[in-house]
Amino acid sequence: MDDLSKSSMKFFSDQQLCFADILLPHEVQARIQVAVLNFLKILSSPDPAISDLPLINRKSSNSRVSEGILTDVSWIFLSHSFCSRSLMKANATKAFIRVWKVMEMCFEFLTQEKRVTQRELFYKLLCDSPHYFSSQLQVNRTIQELCAKDVVALLRCSRHSLGIMASSKGLVAGHILLQEPNQEVVDCSACGSSGYAISGDLNLLESLIMKTDARYIVVVEKHAIFQRLAEDHVFNQIPSILLTAKGYPDIATRFLLHRMSRAFPDLPILALVDWNPAGLAILSTYKFGSIGMGLEAYRYACNVKWLGLRGDDLQLIPQQSLAPLKPRDLQIARSLISSTTLRDNYRQELAVMMQSGQRAEIEALYFNGYDYLGKYLAKKIVQANYI
Amino acid sequence: MAKSMKLAGLKSVENAHDESVWTATWVPATGSRPPLLLTGSLDETVKVWRPDELDLVRTNTGHCLGVVSVAAHPSGVIAASAALDSFVRVFDVDTNATIATLESPPSEVWQMQFDPKGTTLAVAGGGSASIKLWDTATWRLVATLSIPRPEGSKPSEKSGSKKFVLSVAWSPDGRRLACGSMDGTISVFDVARAKFLHHLEGLYMPVRSLVFSPEHDSRKLYSASDDGHVHIHDVEGKAIIGAMSGHTGWVLSVDVSPDGEAIATGSSDKTVRLWDFKMRAAIQVMSNHTDQVWAVAFRPGGRGDRLASVSDDKSISLYHCS
Numbered sequence: 001m002d003d004l005s006k007s008s009m010k011f012f013s014d015q016q017l018c019f020a021d022i023l024l025p026h027e028v029q030a031r032i033q034v035a036v037l038n039f040l041k042i043l044s045s046p047d048p049a050i051s052d053l054p055l056i057n058r059k060s061s062n063s064r065v066s067e068g069i070l071t072d073v074s075w076i077f078l079s080h081s082f083c084s085r086s087l088m089k090a091n092a093t094k095a096f097i098r099v100w101k102v103m104e105m106c107f108e109f110l111t112q113e114k115r116v117t118q119r120e121l122f123y124k125l126l127c128d129s130p131h132y133f134s135s136q137l138q139v140n141r142t143i144q145e146l147c148a149k150d151v152v153a154l155l156r157c158s159r160h161s162l163g164i165m166a167s168s169k170g171l172v173a174g175h176i177l178l179q180e181p182n183q184e185v186v187d188c189s190a191c192g193s194s195g196y197a198i199s200g201d202l203n204l205l206e207s208l209i210m211k212t213d214a215r216y217i218v219v220v221e222k223h224a225i226f227q228r229l230a231e232d233h234v235f236n237q238i239p240s241i242l243l244t245a246k247g248y249p250d251i252a253t254r255f256l257l258h259r260m261s262r263a264f265p266d267l268p269i270l271a272l273v274d275w276n277p278a279g280l281a282i283l284s285t286y287k288f289g290s291i292g293m294g295l296e297a298y299r300y301a302c303n304v305k306w307l308g309l310r311g312d313d314l315q316l317i318p319q320q321s322l323a324p325l326k327p328r329d330l331q332i333a334r335s336l337i338s339s340t341t342l343r344d345n346y347r348q349e350l351a352v353m354m355q356s357g358q359r360a361e362i363e364a365l366y367f368n369g370y371d372y373l374g375k376y377l378a379k380k381i382v383q384a385n386y387i
Numbered sequence: 388m389a390k391s392m393k394l395a396g397l398k399s400v401e402n403a404h405d406e407s408v409w410t411a412t413w414v415p416a417t418g419s420r421p422p423l424l425l426t427g428s429l430d431e432t433v434k435v436w437r438p439d440e441l442d443l444v445r446t447n448t449g450h451c452l453g454v455v456s457v458a459a460h461p462s463g464v465i466a467a468s469a470a471l472d473s474f475v476r477v478f479d480v481d482t483n484a485t486i487a488t489l490e491s492p493p494s495e496v497w498q499m500q501f502d503p504k505g506t507t508l509a510v511a512g513g514g515s516a517s518i519k520l521w522d523t524a525t526w527r528l529v530a531t532l533s534i535p536r537p538e539g540s541k542p543s544e545k546s547g548s549k550k551f552v553l554s555v556a557w558s559p560d561g562r563r564l565a566c567g568s569m570d571g572t573i574s575v576f577d578v579a580r581a582k583f584l585h586h587l588e589g590l591y592m593p594v595r596s597l598v599f600s601p602e603h604d605s606r607k608l609y610s611a612s613d614d615g616h617v618h619i620h621d622v623e624g625k626a627i628i629g630a631m632s633g634h635t636g637w638v639l640s641v642d643v644s645p646d647g648e649a650i651a652t653g654s655s656d657k658t659v660r661l662w663d664f665k666m667r668a669a670i671q672v673m674s675n676h677t678d679q680v681w682a683v684a685f686r687p688g689g690r691g692d693r694l695a696s697v698s699d700d701k702s703i704s705l706y707h708c709s
Binding site: 119120121123124125126127128130134135 | 417418419460461462464465479484486505506523524525564691
């Protein structure tokens with residue numbers, strides 16, 4: 001009971017520093033039960049006010065903390081105003097009901113100690129409550145309402161705590177041996193160009209036994225580049241581990257990278273991304289966590305350094321491989337610039353990008369020959385040319 | 388004068404499969420994708436086709452024997468395929484990810500249909516003389532609706548008296564399930580109480596396909612039988628309302644258009660016939676197939692303007708209805 005009250009007290013802390021907790025199944029179940037009890041309490045009160053129900057309007061400026069049913073512990077309901085209109089529309093009521101349906105289903109999974117992916121959860125909800133669920137997007141949004149929507153979330157626990165497995169796009173290759181408990185050891189340098197697929201199950205990733213003789217970890221933005229580097233066995237020329245999330249990194253890939261950085265603290269982590277705001281955004285996500293994407297993502301930040309492509313590398317590629325920045329690039333750039341976590345030298349690179357109005361992809365290096373990429377990588381690493 | 392429907396051939400794919408095509412069903416549209424056609428074949432594959440060009444979207448392998456039935460969930464997201472190896476595979480239509488594999492004893496899996504809400508999958512149980520009901524959220528077998536033994540027969544009698552269940556159909560309101568057997572019996576069950584209600588008598592040859600008329604509280608059931616006729620039954624009153632003749636071979640499949648106006652059948656006489664219920668006669672005969680037509684299926688959804696047919700001749704055909 002002590003732990004429960006302590007964890008509940010945390011919700012009271014500074015609203016600016018909100019994060020989603022990693023909880024044990026019975027703790028999450030307890031939160032679900034309290035959510036239901038609170039809802040019933042509101043419904044059965046003499047003056048049931050819809051405006052006291054959360055989940056509907058989500059502006060941090062409107063959030064307040066309300067008393068929970070456990071008198072010595074304050075609960076995490078952040079109540080919202082301007083709700084009386086929303087429940088009038090059929091869509092809003094369905095969205096409201098969806099939250100309870102998802103909680104119900106997750107409660108069952110927690111009891112069975114089962115883990116599911118968001119897709120599997122969708123199949124079950126589709127068949128169990130066909131009237132309320134018809135698309136994956138609805139399920140994803142509902143989970144966000146429960147776990148991680150700005151400063152407002154009903155249960156305020158991580159998706160992982162709810163029993164929802166991430167699906168992962170990540171791959172690993174190179175000088176590292178991975179072993180799942182009671183399974184065979186996988187040598188990632190012998191996995192071919194496809195590498196070792198990173199599981200979405202964080203528990204499994206937590207239990208992986210890792211051994212390495214590498215000197216560097218190279219995080220690659222794009223799958224094609226990862227494949228090329230793996231095929232060319234670049235990790236043999238310079239003993240290294242290659243990792244990619246095939247674009248914007250998912251939780252599982254970041255989790256594994258974080259584990260690697262703690263297990264092998266002497267290995268510099270170097271990022272190879274395209275020279276455009278999206279590349280820098282990807283790098284920043286590995287570095288700091290998701291910018292503005294929710295409460296959970298701060299957790300697996302790593303000290304990743306920017307190897308390339310950078311402004312200095314532009315002299316290595318032909319003029320014609322530079323392309324104009326798209327409106328989306330500018331949008332990303334603006335949000336990066338406004339972020340307080342961006343370092344000065346990164347800010348400078350971003351400024352050059354925006355000023356030139358151009359972008360370049362890593363593939364542009366192939367202009368100098370298909371094996372140039374490996375040489376480029378080796379040279380930069382040896383010269384410690386990363387920021 | 389009532390509007391008369393007409394079929395016009397749109398597209399055919401020869402050698403759609405490597406062997407006879409035995410089953411077909413439409414997958415309803417989802418928010419992100421229009422309706423698709425699923426076909427299953429003796430060649431052990433299930434293929435996904437995009438109308439109207441009948442472009443092959445995907446070939447699903449994995450079954451160990453011929454595919455006897457394919458069924459689609461009303462949401463259009465998932466579908467199921469059943470094979471002679473008595474495995475039912477449930478999969479995501481767009482990604483082909485396997486969602487569940489349902490096992491049954493040999494020869495106890497035949498035709499299948501999802502209920503109109505999508506919460507239950509009914510599987511005609513072949514030699515088990517029953518319909519098996521699987522819950523679609525948990526994929527557990529939640530009920531077995533058994534056809535009771537005929538009165539007076541002893542349990543020790545040969546299982547020749549046990550019915551071999553080939554076909555199954557849900558009523559549109561989900562309250563009734565009908566199944567057709569090799570000996571011509573059609574059995575009707577009350578779903579909510581999981582109880583056998585009664586048999587529909589009058590047929591003595593295999594009933595391979597059943598479909599209810601589409602109005603919500605429908606009591607009208609169409610049956611396709613090896614006796615060459617399509618019968619229309621009142622499932623509550625147990626009477627035969629009518630019969631439609633014309634095929635010169637077994638009627639292997641029957642389907643009704645979403646607006647209830649027209650019925651289509653496929654037969655071992657190699658033809659597809661379009662019938663007008665009110666006139667109780669075939670108003671059109673399509674003879675493009677060169678072998679038995681195993682399945683016909685109207686595309687669901689308001690307009691019901693497409694009909695697909697599949698055949699022993701390995702081809703699939705798509706027709707426009709107007």
